[in-house]
Amino acid sequence: MIKLACFGAGRIGQVHALNAAALPGAALVYIVDPVAGPEAKDLAARTGAIVTDVDTVFSDDTVDGILIASSTDSHAPLLHRAAAAKKAVFCEKPVSLDFAQVAEAARAVEASGIACMLGFQRRYDPSFRQVRDRIADGTAGRLEHVTMVSRDPTPPPASYVRTSGGMFRDTAIHDMDMCRFLLEEDIATVYATGSCLISPEIGETGDIDTLMITLTTVSGRMAQVINCRRGPLGYDQRLEALCEHEVLFVDNKPASSVRIARSDGSTAAPPMNYFIERFADAYRDEMTAFVDLIRDGTPALTTIRDGFEAQRLVEAAIVSATIGQVVAFGPNWMPEAAS
Template sequence: MIELAVFGAGRIGQVHALNAAAHPSVRLKYIVDPVASEHRDHLAIQTHAVLCEPEVVFADPDVTGVIIASSTDTHAKLLLRAARAGKAVFCEKPVSLDFSTVVDVTSKVEKSGIACLLGFQRRYDPDFRLIRERIVSGQAGRLEHIVMHTRDPSPPPRVYVERSGGMFRDQAIHDFDMARYLLGEEIAIVYAAGNSLIDPEIKAAGDIDTAMITLTSVSGRFVQMINCRRAPFGYDQRLEALCSNEVLYVENRPQRGVMIADANGFHSSTPMSYFIERFADAYRAEMHAFVDMIDNGSKPLAGIRDGLEAQRLAEAAIVSMKTGSPVRISHDWHP
């Protein structure tokens, strides 16, 4: 039985804690969250985990892995403590809002030799994985360009925006990662434009709510990203991959698969309400991958190096938006 601990009992921490507790090979031993709340206490009861301080987790030799789903400002320190303690890590993105810290932590974690999975759950979604498989196998032909749409159902509160690191590091980082994952190569040029068109509170917080980003890969292929903090119909997550033999689509998943037709036309269900619902299967698969990584040494689909490279693109997008010019990047580029 693999014993794990979860840091963070918030929205994504609850998802990971419940998935870990439901895994037949896992005992969720500890939950660490300094903020006392009913949902934290209820989560501990649901999962039969003990609420404790971080020191207890890292001193317990029976805990072989930790899940870092706490606030972003805690990720770097917890990753380094896990590396020193020799414990495997499943960490939510990003590693830090400071890019120099991301570079430093990535280097130290890799040198420590611990297994590390980074939380880019779309890589574990069956739809995105099928597209990747058809591209890698050659069945779809050569991938030529990608178009991605990511729109939240409604803007987040200002207090969240002020701690998120901005739209590129918080929301668009998943699209940056998927671009690298599907292309199978790095990005050479980032060109981004952004503005606050929807929510004056986001603008007052110094962030944007609408962006368009164009990426050019090292071989000259293109990615167009459309990101927004609002979609009037719900969570909007779509992808189109143009290949030489096929065009591959990931569409929004409806809440129900039934279409109703009457004299007024055809009516279908609204999309799933938000990313936690939309990617529920992916989050479960991600937890299974973490357990396999610990148990069998399986390589994760996304490691800490992928987190660094996705954030490199986010940082370049910020620079591009501020300067109004494309940013050329390389393997050692930093803002």
């Protein structure tokens, strides 16, 4: 029996904890949440876990792995604790809002040799996986250009933006990871531009709500990422991959497949409400992959290095948007604070 502990009982913590507890051959034994409230106790009651503290988890030799789904500022310290305790770890992105801490945590995890997955759930989404597989096995031919659209239904509150990492580190990091996953080639240049067009409250935090990023690989292939904090049609998550032989599309998943037609036209259901619903299958599959990684060493689709590299691209995009110029990127590029 694989024994797990979950840090964080908020929205994403509940998703991971419930998925872990439902897996055959796995048991969620502990929940740790620093936020005072009923969420941790309620989650414990639903999963059969015990609410406890950080030290208890890391001193318990029977715990095989931990799920880090707590606030972003806790991710890097918990990764260091996991590395020292030799416990496998599944960590939500980003590792830290401070890239120097991201680099330090990645080094510690890799040096320890522990199994580690990053929470880039799109890699486990069946539709995104099919696109990647058709490119990787040569069916679609060489990928030449990819466009990704990621728009939230409504802007988050300013209180969330202040601690989440903002538009780049909280939102665009998923797109940067998917670009890497599909292109599988070093990125040569990064150009980003963004504005606050929708939410004055977000603008007051110093963040933006509308963003475009262009990546160019060393061979000249391109990726275009379009992010926005508001999608008039709801949660808008789409992809188009232009390949040598095929154009591959990932469209929005509708809340219902029923289409209603009358003499004055037809209507269809809107997209699924938000990312929790849209990627429900992916969240389940990535947790299965984490347990498989612990139990028999089956390689996962994400590693701590993927978290490091996706955020390195994000940091380059922040620099580009700040200076209004293309950033020459490469294997050795680092933000100034971490160089």
